[in-house]
Amino acid sequence: MSNLLQEIEAQISGAKTATAKQNVGTVREIGDGVAKIEGLTDTMLNEMLDFGNGVTGLALNLEETEVGAIILGDYTSVKEGQEVRTTGKLLQVPVGKGLLGRVVNALGQPLDGKGPIKAEASYPVEKNCAGHHQT
């Protein structure tokens, strides 16, 4: 038992909280499901943005002074001045056998009330199609 305590103590003393760099912006304008965001200097085209409260956006317009994004979800909860974070992931949806026959929204979330999708992987929505030799 004393060994176990020592191990836990050693792990606690060796634990370091790494702080990852995030890219953030502020909602400058919002209307009809489209948000104009200031900041977000490292955003990628088609990147998913986290608006908080489970609302996700999609960065589509990368302009000199702002980023234009469409909100995939309830845009009425998004307010001006709200903080937005990049996710580092392009728009991707869960794929696999579990997706067959299911009804999903643009984010791959189920709309048919049959519970969560048991996905094996996530694939980007925008992807190069396979060449002739691969089909």
Added chain:
Amino acid sequence: MKISKQAQRDARQLFRSCHVNGLLDEARVRQTIALLFAKKPRGYVEILSRLHRLVKMDLEQHAARVESALPLSAELQAEVSGEIKKKYGAGVSIAFAQNPALIGGLRIQVGSDLYDGSVKMRLQKLEESF
């Protein structure tokens, strides 16, 4: 205000000419604005408006805000300032603020880069993981 493409181009060109060694020069910006008001070229209000936005964004990119739940000691402030200036250059202006909502830890924002090591953020992540 709707800003024409020509005004956007002109403002960008003026903004670039206000840089010295990669940093925005305040004297040049003031000189440029004075010249624009004196000469009043076509669409100068649009150009000024766009220039204002570009300058504002540049200043925001070179401004750091360090938030902590409790006031930081002078040594810790100096250490944090040193680390920020080492990473982002000496031209960064640093402001320290107190935010009890963080519970603990530091939240450092430099331009749009955020380093959030606060307890509040960690609790939020824990909540999301359930």
